[in-house]
Amino acid sequence: MANSTKIRVKRIGIKSIVLSCFFVVFYFQVFSQSSKPILLITYYSQSGNTEQMAEAIAEGAQSIEGLDVKLLPIDQVQQDDLLAASAIILGSPVYNANIAPSVQEFINSWPFEGRPLKDKIGAVFSTGGGMSIGEELVMLNLMHSMLIHGMILVGGDTVESAFGASAITGEGPFDLKGELDPIFLKKGEALGKRVAETVLRFR
Numbered sequence: 001m002a003n004s005t006k007i008r009v010k011r012i013g014i015k016s017i018v019l020s021c022f023f024v025v026f027y028f029q030v031f032s033q034s035s036k037p038i039l040l041i042t043y044y045s046q047s048g049n050t051e052q053m054a055e056a057i058a059e060g061a062q063s064i065e066g067l068d069v070k071l072l073p074i075d076q077v078q079q080d081d082l083l084a085a086s087a088i089i090l091g092s093p094v095y096n097a098n099i100a101p102s103v104q105e106f107i108n109s110w111p112f113e114g115r116p117l118k119d120k121i122g123a124v125f126s127t128g129g130g131m132s133i134g135e136e137l138v139m140l141n142l143m144h145s146m147l148i149h150g151m152i153l154v155g156g157d158t159v160e161s162a163f164g165a166s167a168i169t170g171e172g173p174f175d176l177k178g179e180l181d182p183i184f185l186k187k188g189e190a191l192g193k194r195v196a197e198t199v200l201r202f203r
């Protein structure tokens with residue numbers, strides 16, 4: 001083979017390696033980004049307490065790379081948001097030791113035919129005014145509904161948040177106007193982080 005032909009073959013070889021590398025990098029930058037799993041955090045909050053907990057959960061979830069975290073009040077959630085999510089973390093304030101009625105209505109609107117929410121990761125949180133007058137019942141009720149839809153439930157990372165993240169907002173040392181006590185916000189952050197890690201592990 002003439003020397004010039006050898007050089008041309010070499011050049012074509014190098015060119016195709018460089019081009020292939022470019023396409024591999026391009027593919028991972030563009031396509032793998034858009035296929036990140038979505039973690040949806042949704043809540044009802046009339047006076048802002050449950051919203052604060054939702055924000056702490058979002059912060060914890062965002063500390064883990066590789067997911068898109070969506071934080072939406074329930075009245076802004078479309079059916080497509082539920083269907084696209086790999087995990088749903090749902091929160092309600094305690095109303096008369098029950099889920100707030102609008103959260104129950106929201107759950108009742110979830111698609112059931114064909115059980116499209118089956119095998120999504122689920123977790124819950126709640127805020128209540130007083131100790132032992134409903135916040136645990138609310139979390140368990142939210143979990144029951146998720147189980148009806150076939151979701152896979154995850155609790156918090158400590159025994160004190162075994163059912164999810166909850167906060168007392170109106171009794172004793174926790175009767176503070178404004179910010180939720182950090183002890184509760186930490187439970188929220190840890191729940192968000194744990195759910196995010198679980199989603200990635202399941203993938």
Ligand SMILES: Cc1cc2nc3c(=O)[nH]c(=O)nc-3n(C[C@H](O)[C@H](O)[C@H](O)COP(=O)(O)O)c2cc1C
Nearest residue numbers: 045046047048049050093094096097127128129130
């Ligand atoms: C109609 C109503 C009923 C409530 N019932 C309870 C209750 O049974 N137990 C409780 O711990 N807190 C109860 N609360 C207090 C709320 O759960 C608490 O203030 C909660 O943090 C409010 O959340 P939000 O600020 O996100 O709306 C009730 C509040 C309202 C408005």
